Structure formats: C-alpha cells, structure tokens
Amino acid sequence: QDFSHLRALCLSQGLLFEDATFPAHISSIGPNLVPEDKLWRIEWKRPTELQINPHLIMDGVSRFDIMQGEIGDCWMLAALGSLTLQKQFLENVLPKDQGFQEDYAGIFHFRFWQYGDWVDVVIDDRLPFLNGRYLSVHPRTSNEFWPSLLEKAYAKLRGSYQNLHGGYLSDALVDLTGGVQVQFSLKDPPPDLEEILKAADKSQCLMGCSTSGQ
Template sequence: FLFPQAFPARKDFKFNNQDFTHLRDYCLSRGLLFEDDTFPAHVSSIGPNLLSEDKLSRLQWKRPMMIERNPHLIMDGVSRFDIIQGEIGDCWVLAALGSLTLQRQFLENVLPKDQGFKENYAGIFHFRFWHFGDWVDVVIDDQLPFLNGRYLSVQPRSRNEFWPSLLEKAYAKLRGSYQNLHWGYISDALVDLTGGVQVQFPLQKPPSDLQEILKAAAKSQCLMGCTTPGWQSIGNVELKNGLVKGHAYTVTGATEIPYKNGWEDIIRVWNPWGHGEWRGPWSDGSTFPHSECKMSYQAFAEQFFSLCICDNTPSFLDFGDQRGTKWSLAMYVNQWARGLTAGGRLTMRSYFRSLWMKRAVGIEDCHGTINHFLQFQGLRDRLPVAFFSQYKSKVLKCGLNVSARDVTNYFYLSPGTYVVVPATSEEGQEAEFLLRIFLRCQDSNDNTMLYMCGRLPSSLGWTPALRKEG
C-alpha cells in the first residue's frame, strides 16, 4: 500500500445530527430564536462539579441581544487580544485559540462566515472541530452563562464582540459540558482546532536542536503553546516573575536578534488571562500589550515545563532540509476490544495473553522480561521471515506509554521493517483509535510502503507494518 500524497478529511459530520442551515431556516420561517435541547441553557450543560449548588442556583443565561444593543460576531478582524479568560480554568483551550487567531487558514475553517447578528439572525451559530479523523459541525444557541452579572466563560475584550464566547460554548458542547473544559491539555485543543499533528517537547531535558525547531515552527507559521510547571490543583498562583503556575500560554513568535557581540534567541508569549506578563530580562520597556511579553530562549526553557507545536504536517522538523522534501501521510481507524486487543501498556504481562496459545510471538523489552505478546499471523505473508526471529527482542517503546488522549513522537529511522502496535493505557479499556503516520523520505525515488492487515479477525487486533527501503 503506497503512501498517499495528501490527507483528505473523510467528510463533514453534523454533531448530534443537527443541520445548521435547516434549523436556522426553520426558526426564521416561524419567527423563533433557536433553543438547543441537546445542550440546553440549564445546569446540565455546566456540569455537576464545576460550581457549588448555591452558584448554580444563581446562574443566568443571556443572549447577546439581551446584553448589547448592537452585538457582532466579529469586529475588526479576529485577534488573540479579543480573549479574556473567565471563571472556568480553560486556559489550555484559550491558549490554543489564541494561536489559532494567528493562522487564517485554520481559523476560517473553524469559524464559518455564514452567520452573524444581522442578516438571517435566529439565535443559532455553528463551529467546526476536528474530532478523531473527521471535521464535525457543532450547532449551538447563543444563550451564554452568567454568574453575578459576569461571564462564567471567556469574556470578550470588546463588549459587543461574541465570537470567543460562542466558539467556547460550541467546544464545551463537543466535550460534553463546560466542566469538561476545566483543566486539560493544550495539545488536545490545538489538534481539535486544526486537524494537525502535534508534538510535545519537555523543557527540562529538551532535544539539542529545539531552538532550531522553534524558529522553524515560527517561520512555517505553526501553532504553538506552552505550559508552566505546577499541576491543576495549584490554581491561579502568580509568581513574582509575573508567570502563573500550572498555566497555559500561547507562543506567538520565535526569532533570532543581534545582541552584544553575538545573537540572542527571543521567544514571545501571550497570557489568555488578558493581563499578566513575564517581568524578567527582556521584558522591560516592552511595546507589547500587558498580556504579551518577550523573553530569552534560556529563560523560556527555565521557566516553562513543556512546549507543544502543531501543524498540518511536522513542518517544524524541516529545518536543514535543502531539498524541500514533502511529507506523506496515512490514516487508519480501528478499535480495542476487551479480552482481545485492549491489553494495556506494553509493560503489562496481560497484553494479548489470550493469544499466547495461538502461535503468538513473544517480544522481550530491553530488560529481557517477556511483557508483550503480539499475534503476527495476519502479517506473515507481508513481512520477511527473519523479522519474527531476529527482531523479537528489539521492541522500541519510544516513551509512548503515557495516559493521554493524543500521543505523538518523531523518529529518524534507518532502512528496515517496523511494526506499530497501538495500545490502551490500562487493561480492558475499550475505544476506537486513530493512527496517523507521517513520513518524509530524503530519496525522491523512495519505495516506502505501508502494509496493513485490513479488517483482521477480532482475535488478531490490528497492526500496521511500515517498510522503509533505503
């Protein structure tokens, strides 16, 4: 199976089978304002644990027409400075949204233009998100939650501009409730807003070429975000240096400038709070708004915990490529079934243990402990015989055994045959999974092939094999 040259989304899906145009036309024909019974103006849409019972009882829902005489969806274009975080701890969503505003090609896909408060207004809006391989159109009504007269969710900087609040509501609906936006991973939001591939870089032990990756990402207009140390329970603790513990920021720029007798790498970051900035070196005399600041790469690596970069392809890894090599992509969907393929992490002895009596091949990790059994019967006619005997003790874990929704890593592979084994984080977990493989080959005549077992019997699971011929 030869890698395709482009990745088309399979098709658009209508979330909850709600068609925006049909529903709007229905409301207009009857002089109604749309009320979404699948995500109602009710505490059920907030979630049971986000607010106390007392606060839930005081919650009010208001349409923009009730708040402002002349509301707009967008005023003078879309900017990250339109966003001010509300009472919900969704900095991870807003930091990703701030990055999205910098890239029009992504933004216009998420925020359709066929809506507003003037022509054909019926209290209904829609937004698009990438959801496990498909673009999903999410319809909402424009009733927004208020607590004590203040926005519960994101607050627009301009009183009569409502795209941030409405987009956030649509994402809350996709996620199930506003409560499900309270803490999360910026990597998830970046992927949901772009359909791209994200790679996370730990800043405690960054790769040696991270500075080059950062500058390449900025040059190719990738979306970027970063987080400070400290887990979710930390809350909004602001440090003396102006940064906030356990908080997500948008990386809005990375460049190299002449400084003294050499060069200095400068990083620019934005705080979705709408205020608060770095007070260390390079911050003095900044001409940026008070929610955005610049800092040296050294300070950035010291003060932040992780960096996430997202784009349609891993273009941020293209630095040093003088040949303009193109990326190829293949995407496949399958599922884990309890007792069959949902065996858990590769370190679990139980993984595929039920297949041991079916001529399964035992694979040893680098410590020599047999901890993973993989059924290869569907691949024997596609892989060389030597693969099963010569490489059974050379499993490459690649640090992917983490409990996260989206797990990504990148590798420089020598010619050979490789097998990818999707695994659940815990034994017995059932779910569908999406596997995407991005590949860049230096040889324009490269014969890289992707072999897939197709619709395997349920007892075999699903394992693609990648053959890279040099």
C-alpha cells in the same frame, strides 16, 4: 444537527433557536464547576440581551479579544489565541455564514477536528452568567462574541463547561486544526530545539507553551 435547516426553520417561524441537546440548564454547566448553591443562580442571556448591536467579529480577530471567565480552560484559550495568528486555520473553525445582523436566529455553528474528520457543532447563543458576570470567556470588546460562542460549542463537544476545566494545550490545538502535535519538555529539551522552533515558525506551525499549575 443541520445548521442551515434549523436556522431556516427558526426564521420561517419567527423564533430564536433553543438547543435541546445542550440546554440553558445546569446539566450543560456540570455538577462540580461551581458550588451547588451557585449552580441554581446561573442565568442564561443572549448577546442581543446584553448589547444593542452585538457582532460575531469586529475589525478582525485577535488573541487580545479573549478574556478568560470563571472556567479553568486557559489551555483551550491559549490554543484559540494561537489560532488567530493564522487566519486560514480559524476560518476552518468559524464559518462565515452567520452573525447577528442578516438572518439572525439565535443559532451558530463551529467546526472541530475529531477522529479524523471535521465535526460541525450547532449551538444557541445563550451564555451563562453568575452574579451578573460571565461564567464563560468574555469579549474584551463588549459587543464582540466569537470567543464566547466558540467556547460554548467546544463545551458542547466535550459534554459540559465543566469538562473544559483543566486540559492540555496540545489537545486543543489538534481539535482546532486537525494537525499533528509534538511536545518538548524544557526540563530536558532536545539539543536542536532552537532549530526545531525556527523550522516550525517558517512552516507557519501553531506553537504555544504551558506551565505546571503547581
């Protein structure tokens, strides 16, 4: 999908984009993320329906912008939080040529590293709600939507929101940076782990940690 072409087409026709390849439908949620009776109660709303003056980004990005929703994708959100500490990496993922003010047409795009290349993922901005609450990640500041929309693009890349439910921090870091990941178990760490971490920090590597769900 060509973001610029689709946005120009929507603007010329006075329409808001609706993504037929990742529709506002339970197929984009996945069959097992929530009980079946709740699946049919999911509503989809655009940020412009939720806020009078929505923004993609307000006052820069921060890991504190990110509030996890009902999906168990803390692994991806932890990587996203780490990404905010190195703005040059985030700019690869979140192109600047979009927003809710100039040329808004309900369409956004994000970039992810897949199999040796950056892939541009186009979405509409309809977000899933269940019982009046965000099913997806939601903004700490009520009118800032970059975390929600980026998560939706990642869900589209992986096939559904359900496919974000459980994963590995290392996988998300690779998808968001195109870098090479290295893992160490604290149960059996290398003797020079402290020096490794200091060198990684000096090189501005993104780092994170995770614990077992047990």
